[in-house]
Amino acid sequence: MSLLGVQYILGAQGAVFVDAVRFVADNASFVGGKTVEHLLLAGAAIGISIAVAVPLGVWLGHLHRGSFLAISVGNLGRALPSLAVIAFGLPLFGISFTNVLVALVVLAVPPILTNTYVAVDGIDRDAVEAARGMGMSGPQVLWRVELPLALPLLFAGVRTSSIYVIGTATIAAIAGGGGLGDIIVNQASYRVEGVIGAAMCVSLLALAVDGLLAAVQRAVTPRGLRAGAGGEPAVVAGSSG
């Protein structure tokens, strides 16, 4: 009934969307498998990026050094077209999971690094002074004061990168990344309804992950900060893939 409604609103073209939903429903286990593959690839890339960028950003921000590095990496990262990054890796790694993973990490690191740096660097100096005055050591200041205060903005960077990576993983299918992009870039096998169905799935996936991360972001925001910060992801760097 609702499918017929969609068809009525969109006219003749609506039929494609109805067919697309049917494609997904008829091939639920196949599309589901591709979705899991997509999430695993994106998750691996984000995991590696966090492991690389967060410690580096925290360290630089804690020392208030290397702003040029942290900010330029962010700006440069934004200037790298995702399709070009995937292409550049091919001569080195061939058509493989590794190539795609490296490309995604290259694209995901800049927003996380820049946001982490800005978050830690921008903490109110008075709060740090006060912590020192209370007799906290360097690591204690970092763990108990700087990191909790930096968490909302730091997490905003992770959120930006996650959405970017989910989008770019779709494109990465042409270089052997797998996931839902496999269906989208292969119209010859899956026809229009498959392509549209997979495009719907990957859009919903991105929206769902973004919603989930927004909730996590709210949860990790210290109570004292909740009125002001949080919620909106900072547009420091990054873009939809």
Next chain:
Amino acid sequence: MTGGPVIPEFGRGSDCVRENHAFCWGWVQDNWSGLLWPRLVEHVQLTAIAVSIGFVIAFAAALLAYRFGWFETPFGTFSALLYTIPSLALFQLLVPITGLTVTTVEIALVSYTLLILFRNILSGLRGTPPEVLEAARGMGLTRMQTLLRVELPLALPAIVAGIRIATVTTISLATVAAFVLPQGLGQPILGGLRTFFQTKFIAAGLLAVALAIVADAALVLVQRALTPWVRVKRVQ
């Protein structure tokens, strides 16, 4: 798809091209005027149109939200929603409606500029210090005069910063448009990837990166020229 010297493009040309080395300068020279330059021009056009239309929409929306606060949430949510949808998916979802056309590509590209531009313009306008507004009112400026002579000039650095991010982002996303429209630098990148002709996708990829960096630098210069008064304190 497997590479090697069977693909027609490889037939003529130097050893470098036939053996598919990573980068053949000769090929780039031979194909500059026929392939790379036209694609670069198309890329600039796709980007310029998208950022211009996006700016007009976002500017109008930001003015509305500045005047009527309630408008911020619906437009912000709407543009954030569009921003979250992966580009390749959005291009494909639009194809049944608007076909394999420039319109499809531009709708998607414009929709990605909205969030960045809207947020930057609005925060720029809201950044006007209250005492400056007070002074403007004291001088007898009308609301329109205050907007044109005080609020907009003061918001200019934030607005241009937004245009910078939107432009660079659009240059990146326009390469993905090649999946639905054989225009722009994405076309030789994708073509090169599909035939695994390395020089082609590396040359076109480097051009796309260079275009983004040059565009960003050019906008920094525009920003400096438009706002000589902020040069004392750095505004990003």
